[in-house]
Amino acid sequence: DTGVSQNPRHKITKRGQNVTFRCDPISEHNRLYWYRQTLGQGPEFLTYFQNEAQLEKSRLLSDRFSAERPKGSFSTLEIQRTEQGDSAMYLCASSLVGTGVAFFGQGTRLTVV
């Protein structure tokens, strides 16, 4: 148990529907990262927060994607109008600034049908 919790673990949705994932980081960690992993590939950076501020977003994060970390604790990642290309594992990681050590959640596997 790494201490980073993601929900749901699996999500199957129809194309065009909206989905929301949640990540609960390790409580004292001030940084939270979202990564996306497609089949057979390593994860790719999507966005990260320091406390409640979203400091960087990848070009992979189209305008259908939005992430929040309202109180600097848990974070949500929403995908609107899902497309089949959004099918992937969405991974959350948290860390303390300056340590470089990231702890990963179990991921949410999204399948868009």
Add this chain to the structure above:
Amino acid sequence: KNEVEQSPQNLTAQEGEFITINCSYSVGISALHWLQQHPGGGIVSLFMLSSGKKKHGRLIATINIQEKHSSLHITASHPRDSAVYICAALYRGGAQKLVFGQGTRLTINP
């Protein structure tokens, strides 16, 4: 182009064999992670290293900063070592985000 390259992409070996997975990265980093991912998807950090060598049980990780190369070794491999092993570079800069290799799928047959 991915800035972190791993080889091989797939590796099948017999129980007891010595395993080596290689990772190279293209620009200067502050540290390199070796991660293990099981079929369920969760990622576990094995090592974070910025120089030299680290050992934990049957796992050994080395890094050569000058050559921008790291290796993960598994001694006396066992079927339970079967997983995807991923190296990830922690680049200098404020975000401290990881850039991942594509992973090496390791299968150890009994």
